[in-house]
Amino acid sequence: EVQLVESGGTLVQPGGSLRLSCGGSGFPFNTYWMNWVRQAPGKGLEWVANTVQDGSQKYYVDSVKGRFTISRDNAKNSVYLQMNSLRVEDTAVYYCARSQMTPYGMDVWGQGTTVIVSS
Amino acid sequence: DVQMTQSPPFVSASVGDRVTITCRASQDVSTWVAWYQQMPGKAPKLLMFATSNLQTGVPSRFSGSGSGTEFTLTISGLQAEDFGTYYCQQGDSYPLTFGGGTKVDVK
Numbered sequence: 001e002v003q004l005v006e007s008g009g010t011l012v013q014p015g016g017s018l019r020l021s022c023g024g025s026g027f028p029f030n031t032y033w034m035n036w037v038r039q040a041p042g043k044g045l046e047w048v049a050n051t052v053q054d055g056s057q058k059y060y061v062d063s064v065k066g067r068f069t070i071s072r073d074n075a076k077n078s079v080y081l082q083m084n085s086l087r088v089e090d091t092a093v094y095y096c097a098r099s100q101m102t103p104y105g106m107d108v109w110g111q112g113t114t115v116i117v118s119s
Numbered sequence: 120d121v122q123m124t125q126s127p128p129f130v131s132a133s134v135g136d137r138v139t140i141t142c143r144a145s146q147d148v149s150t151w152v153a154w155y156q157q158m159p160g161k162a163p164k165l166l167m168f169a170t171s172n173l174q175t176g177v178p179s180r181f182s183g184s185g186s187g188t189e190f191t192l193t194i195s196g197l198q199a200e201d202f203g204t205y206y207c208q209q210g211d212s213y214p215l216t217f218g219g220g221t222k223v224d225v226k
Binding site for chain 1: 162210213219
């Protein structure tokens with residue numbers, strides 16, 4: 001079964017750091033772009049970052065540039081999101097999702113992991 | 120950044136109705152638009168990619184059209200299981216952006 005499973009979400013104080021993980025199974029992980037998409041409570045979807053198959057290219061939404069870092073370990077079939085200098089507005093459910101190519105949409109999504117930034 | 124503007128924000132329709140959701144891009148995105156359905160508390164599900172290509176397993180009552188800046192998702196013959204929020208997303212340029220969503224309620 002093709003599957004993505006996120007982990008690492010928790011309650012963290014403003015200014016803190018957190019690393020989210022996403023493990024893939026049932027498909028050739030190293031042939032897909034990997035994305036992180038978030039959804040604040042009661043709000044719509046916001047793409048956060050993605051990385052190419054070998055991790056050599058990475059793209060971010062402006063609001064997280066310099067604070068978040070996406071990385072991947074194809075040997076472990078995993079993608080990560082290192083989040084530093086967290087803000088209250090980063091509170092959201094974070095999903096990882098795969099794409100064959102960026103313009104073709106994200107065809108498999110994880111169940112999401114919840115990050116709450118609050119004092 | 121490309122802004123994706125969806126309309127209407129809310130649709131209430133009966134089983135069997137035809138429902139059309141529109142997405143306008145603030146600049147030309149060619150045909151690089153995808154559509155997703157999200158049910159409450161669940162992850163989004165890809166319905167359509169590259170404007171009009173039906174994702175595997177998605178019923179044929181869903182169809183997509185458009186190019187440039189105007190795109191539509193049509194549900195021909197709404198079913199009870201089609202409730203949820205629908206989002207468009209452009210994949211033409213970074214940052215990737217989503218529309219604000221259209222909530223579909225089945226009467």
